[in-house]
Amino acid sequence: SSLExxxxxxxxxxxxxxxxxxxxxxxxxxxxxxxxxxxxxxxxIREEGKPYDPEMVFDFENGCVQDHVIKSENLAALHKELKPAKKTQTSSSTFQSIVSQNYIVRAGDSLYKIAKRSKTTITALCRLNNLSEASILQIGQVIKVY
Known part of the structure; x- marks a missing residue:
């Protein structure tokens, strides 16, 4: 498996x-x-180096893998299948961060705030967007988060 x-x-x-x-x-x-x-x-959690929200994969409250993950071919396919109207065991804010792939920078944002809001790391954001930790973000800039 390419899941790490x-x-x-x-x-x-x-x-x-x-x-x-x-x-x-x-x-x-x-x-x-x-x-x-x-x-x-x-x-x-990563599949072929691409980061995914761990709550999309694991049901932490019950200590098991989410049912929809077991039935899916891979996380990339699952990520594309998820729709906002589909019910999952994750919270609505977590679910929204799973579905969204891009984030538009607003006033006051930083890589730290975007990473925290998107449940990813600054390192992952930098890698996906060809940025360094010292990069200055511009309002309206589109940042890939997944």
């Missing part, structure tokens, strides 16, 4: 890439890497 999960800001990884893991199994120790001032963790 990423756990950023770990102070120590407790498993090796490709090693099978079970629900509840410790996989790493949270850290405060980079410019972070508190211990925290970022969880990403």
């Amino acid at each position: 999960t990423y756990y950023s800001h770990l102070s120590k990884c407790l498993v090796k890439p490709g090693e099978p893991v079970r629900i509840g199994m410790p996989i790493g120790l949270a850290g405060a890497t980079g410019r972070a001032t508190t211990t925290h963790l970022h969880f990403e």
Whole structure:
């Protein structure tokens, strides 16, 4: 499978890439890497290098994979199939961030705010948009978020 999960800001990884893991199994120790001032963790899911909202894939409350993911050929196909009117187990704000692929920069926006709102990372936004973390955003600029 081309599906990968990423756990950023770990102070120590407790498993090796490709090693099978079970629900509840410790996989790493949270850290405060980079410019972070508190211990925290970022969880990403990618298919062929493209980031997707983890809530589109996992039902975190019940500890399982979403039913619509199991039935889908791949995440890219699933992403295209989702429509705002279709009911899912995610919240409406999360669902809207899954469906939207572009974001139009507004006054006061930053890569941090857009990444947080879109449930992605600054690194992913920079990669998708050929930007650096120091890039200055322009009001009206279109930013790819997925």
